Amino acid sequence: MSVATVLLHLLLLSSLLAATAKRFRLPSDPSAYLTREVHWFDQTLDHFSPSDHRQFKQRYYEFLDYYEVSNGPIFLKICGESTCPGIANDYTSVLAKKFGAALVSLEHRYYGKSSPFELATTENLRYLSSKQALFDLAVFRKYYQESLNSKYNRSNVDGPWFVFGVSYPGALSAWFRLKFPHLTCGSLASSGVVLSVYNFTEFDKQIGDSAGPECKSVLQEITKLVDQQLLSDGVAVKELFGTSLVTNDVDFLYLLADAAAIAFQYGNPDVLCSPLLEAKKSEENLVDAYAKYVKEYYLGMFGASIQTYNQDYLKNTSLGEEGGDRLWWFQVCTEVAYFQVAPENDSIRSTRLDTRYHLDLCKNVFGEGIYPGVDMTNLYYGGTRIAGSKIIFTNGSQDPWRHASKQTSSPEKDMPSYVIKCDNCGHGTDLRGCPQTPFRIEVGVRDYSFKVPLFPLLRQGIFFF
Ligand SMILES: *[C@@H]1O[C@H](CO)[C@@H](O)[C@H](O)[C@H]1NC(C)=O
Ligand SMILES: *[C@@H]1O[C@H](CO)[C@@H](O)[C@H](O)[C@H]1NC(C)=O
Ligand SMILES: *[C@@H]1O[C@H](CO)[C@@H](O)[C@H](O)[C@H]1NC(C)=O
Ligand SMILES: *[C@@H]1O[C@H](CO)[C@@H](O)[C@H](O)[C@H]1NC(C)=O
Numbered sequence: 001m002s003v004a005t006v007l008l009h010l011l012l013l014s015s016l017l018a019a020t021a022k023r024f025r026l027p028s029d030p031s032a033y034l035t036r037e038v039h040w041f042d043q044t045l046d047h048f049s050p051s052d053h054r055q056f057k058q059r060y061y062e063f064l065d066y067y068e069v070s071n072g073p074i075f076l077k078i079c080g081e082s083t084c085p086g087i088a089n090d091y092t093s094v095l096a097k098k099f100g101a102a103l104v105s106l107e108h109r110y111y112g113k114s115s116p117f118e119l120a121t122t123e124n125l126r127y128l129s130s131k132q133a134l135f136d137l138a139v140f141r142k143y144y145q146e147s148l149n150s151k152y153n154r155s156n157v158d159g160p161w162f163v164f165g166v167s168y169p170g171a172l173s174a175w176f177r178l179k180f181p182h183l184t185c186g187s188l189a190s191s192g193v194v195l196s197v198y199n200f201t202e203f204d205k206q207i208g209d210s211a212g213p214e215c216k217s218v219l220q221e222i223t224k225l226v227d228q229q230l231l232s233d234g235v236a237v238k239e240l241f242g243t244s245l246v247t248n249d250v251d252f253l254y255l256l257a258d259a260a261a262i263a264f265q266y267g268n269p270d271v272l273c274s275p276l277l278e279a280k281k282s283e284e285n286l287v288d289a290y291a292k293y294v295k296e297y298y299l300g301m302f303g304a305s306i307q308t309y310n311q312d313y314l315k316n317t318s319l320g321e322e323g324g325d326r327l328w329w330f331q332v333c334t335e336v337a338y339f340q341v342a343p344e345n346d347s348i349r350s351t352r353l354d355t356r357y358h359l360d361l362c363k364n365v366f367g368e369g370i371y372p373g374v375d376m377t378n379l380y381y382g383g384t385r386i387a388g389s390k391i392i393f394t395n396g397s398q399d400p401w402r403h404a405s406k407q408t409s410s411p412e413k414d415m416p417s418y419v420i421k422c423d424n425c426g427h428g429t430d431l432r433g434c435p436q437t438p439f440r441i442e443v444g445v446r447d448y449s450f451k452v453p454l455f456p457l458l459r460q461g462i463f464f465f
């Protein structure tokens with residue numbers, strides 16, 4: 001992999017917030033963003049209480065350089081389970097330029113600098129939910145339209161609003177159109193995980209499919225070896241992976257499972273499979289080869305944090321701006337689960353990653369009585385039977401998360417669904433790769449012709465602007 005590829009890869013990650021909520025290094029290069037200039041807005045803490053009028057400061061960004069004041073639309077890019085450092089210069093900026101759109105982005109409550117409380121105690125986290133977050137967006141939408149009107153000395157203008165999101169924000173994007181159809185004319189849900197899943201075994205299965213039989217079988221062999229070595233000499237094997245900090249064995253196995261998943265989730269399978277297949281062929285030590293990948297790629301280049309796998313760390317209630325992992329785990333443990341448990345048969349990850357482990361984590365980190373209301377979440381939003389309209393669903397063929405998304409079209413509702421197929425098509429793949437030029441990955445130049453279903457749809461006026 002060339003240095004340029006690596007840099008670009010890191011840059012792309014910035015706009016992609018993984019639903020695994022593993023923290024990634026954010027790019028410091030200012031050109032990765034259209035803007036990082038911060039604005040603040042007073043948000044209601046509890047949208048569901050008639051008597052509680054407390055407010056908190058919510059951070060947002062705006063970018064108006066492309067905005068056609070007379071009739072341009074407003075693109076709301078939804079931020080999710082991580083700090084929101086600005087408006088990333090990705091494919092939505094290309095669309096904004098084309099359509100003369102204003103771009104705005106609101107940080108998700110509790111994450112980054114938009115926390116209502118100093119401490120993320122379980123008690124304080126009770127206003128952290130997708131339902132509250134959707135109301136935040138609705139209230140913000142009204143506020144921002146008015147502020148834009150006053151900026152341009154006009155009144156009674158209500159521009160067409162279109163919402164975008166990737167991953168959990170992709171689900172929010174679909175749900176926003178579902179719950180507030182009068183506030184937006186359409187939605188893009190890129191890798192939008194609209195289906196809450198309790199035992200999300202398809203995640204591991206998809207990794208196997210994405211890896212192909214050979215790479216999959218090497219990964220399974222490694223899992224068996226590591227499981228054995230953990231029992232015989234756990235200290236040594238954790239040291240080998242440079243992860244001695246992770247005391248709990250299953251937390252450590254979770255890190256190893258994520259390390260493999262991420263290669264497919266972010267469209268870079270060869271960086272994992274090539275060295276492993278090479279090691280297998282030349283009969284080298286497979287665990288050593290995997291440790292090299294984990295250290296150099298997952299923890300190194302990719303910037304995953306070891307601490308975030310440590311349940312003791314997740315219990316820390318004073319995590320600061322980058323402490324999104326505890327917050328996301330709270331959403332996982334209360335609303336959406338997506339427990340990435342090993343399937344009963346033929347799993348890649350260790351079978352010790354089971355339902356019990358996840359429930360114990362929720363209890364250990366947040367206390368007694370914390371349990372994901374998956375059925376309630378799906379009842380509330382409809383899961384893949386979402387009764388919305390004018391929502392575009394997109395998924396990458398290799399992305400393990402696509403099984404929590406809507407993968408079939410509902411043409412009668414103007415809800416097309418696309419699975420973008422390629423050897424490197426991961427999470428949020430349709431919005432990646434910009435600014436403006438195709439990006440190089442090790443298999444060659446990415447062809448962008450596949451990624452523009454959105455474009456003609458918008459142009460055909462399906463979404464009324
Ligand atoms: C709006 O009106 C104010 C006061 O009349 C004026 O100073 C300002 O330049 C106007 N702004 C625009 C964008 O027309
Ligand atoms: C999830 O898996 C566990 C363990 O196999 C099982 O006991 C439980 O019934 C499953 N739950 C659902 C909702 O599938
Ligand atoms: C919790 O996190 C804060 C901020 O990073 C740190 O200063 C503190 O030492 C941590 N507490 C524990 C018990 O680890
Ligand atoms: C388990 O997986 C293997 C390999 O994919 C397959 O051949 C076998 O039929 C599966 N067994 C069951 C019980 O599903």
Ligand SMILES: CC(=O)N[C@H]1CO[C@H](CO)[C@@H](O)[C@@H]1O
Nearest residue numbers: 407408409410416417418419
């Ligand atoms: C794998 C999968 O679900 N593919 C679906 C992707 O979307 C198209 C268009 O709706 C369907 O025809 C495919 O079945």
